Amino acid sequence: MFLKTYTPGAISVVASPSARADGGFSALFWLPNRLSKDDFGAYSFVFSLLIVLSTLGTLGLDRALLMKLAGERANKRSFRGRNLLIAALRLCLPVSAGLAILLVLLAETLATAMSSAVAAWWLQALAVAIVPMAALIILKSWFQANHRISVSAVMPGVVDAIRALVVVLAFWAMAGKAGVAVAVMAGCTLPVLWLFVWSRRAAPDGPTRVERADVARGGVYALQRISETGFNQIDLILIGLVATDAVTAEFAVAARLAALADTGRMAITPTFLPRARLHLAAENASGLADEYRMSQALAALVALASSS
Numbered sequence: 001m002f003l004k005t006y007t008p009g010a011i012s013v014v015a016s017p018s019a020r021a022d023g024g025f026s027a028l029f030w031l032p033n034r035l036s037k038d039d040f041g042a043y044s045f046v047f048s049l050l051i052v053l054s055t056l057g058t059l060g061l062d063r064a065l066l067m068k069l070a071g072e073r074a075n076k077r078s079f080r081g082r083n084l085l086i087a088a089l090r091l092c093l094p095v096s097a098g099l100a101i102l103l104v105l106l107a108e109t110l111a112t113a114m115s116s117a118v119a120a121w122w123l124q125a126l127a128v129a130i131v132p133m134a135a136l137i138i139l140k141s142w143f144q145a146n147h148r149i150s151v152s153a154v155m156p157g158v159v160d161a162i163r164a165l166v167v168v169l170a171f172w173a174m175a176g177k178a179g180v181a182v183a184v185m186a187g188c189t190l191p192v193l194w195l196f197v198w199s200r201r202a203a204p205d206g207p208t209r210v211e212r213a214d215v216a217r218g219g220v221y222a223l224q225r226i227s228e229t230g231f232n233q234i235d236l237i238l239i240g241l242v243a244t245d246a247v248t249a250e251f252a253v254a255a256r257l258a259a260l261a262d263t264g265r266m267a268i269t270p271t272f273l274p275r276a277r278l279h280l281a282a283e284n285a286s287g288l289a290d291e292y293r294m295s296q297a298l299a300a301l302v303a304l305a306s307s308s
Contacts, residue, residue: 038245039118039177044252045240046122047184048233053103054133055226057096060218061088062141064210069145082199085142087210089135096134103127116245125181132188139195163187 035043065088069081104127111120136159166183173179226234240248 035177035180036118037249038116039122041240041245041247041249041252042116042119042122043126043180044236045119045245045248046126048236048240049103049123050126050129050133051233052226052237053099054096054130054137055222057099057130057134058092058137058218058222059095059215060220060222060225061092061210061214062137063218063221064088064214065138065141065145067214069142079142079146079148079199081142081145084210085138085199088138088142091210091215092134092138093131096131100127100130103130114241118245119240121177122181125177126184129184129188132185132192135192136188136195139192139199142199143195159187159191162190 065081065084068084104124107120107123107127110123111117163183163186166186167180169179169183236248236252239251243251
């Protein structure tokens, strides 16, 4: 029963890195060969910065969705909590838009501090992507809270695959750097539109409001998530701030390859979080402890299989 529960989510997460790897390597093949090394380094730095800022832009309200909706077992016929989803989006999207505007305004200053001749262009061209990236985090969490683990888990791979496809088309059409900016927006926006249309099937039952406490706790949760990005994003941002764009480009390629080592933990987390909330809601401490031990063992097995 345990394996049956975790298998769909784990397969989706393993498939997602595969899609991300395919998309990532496609992008890594085209971008360094079509962009200058400095442009590729600046692009990599800015994209990592967008990931961090979009996480801040959610206000951590993805946690509120999990806490308020995941305490009930999945209903295969319908979704719950669409009004709560809309309330979360109404709060986080203006904040995300504000961060995007701030990034545009500070682009020249930041590029000057970095001694980069190209970073300002990328900062201004990609800043608007913060908004759909934040919306995607919220929508993924809402699907996860409704125990639609497979859909939630595969989204990162879908985003990377769409972005890589549009990058290839953009270079084929001789669109240059502008085409890459369009690819980033397409990769983030198309999945958001698809998930939001799908969310229209949801029932308006369940919690409908985001409380002040949700925002306060969500802020701590958002910072925790950013700290967990580790070498994937924060290290690349730090390298981009202190090193040349060319060095950043080399580090970005290495970091992309190293990220595959985290497959085991990522394969289990999307299923474990809502199931942990189920045990907490039922005040089932022993069940939660068993779930944690079993998920640890399964994560280790997935990690070993991935590394081999």
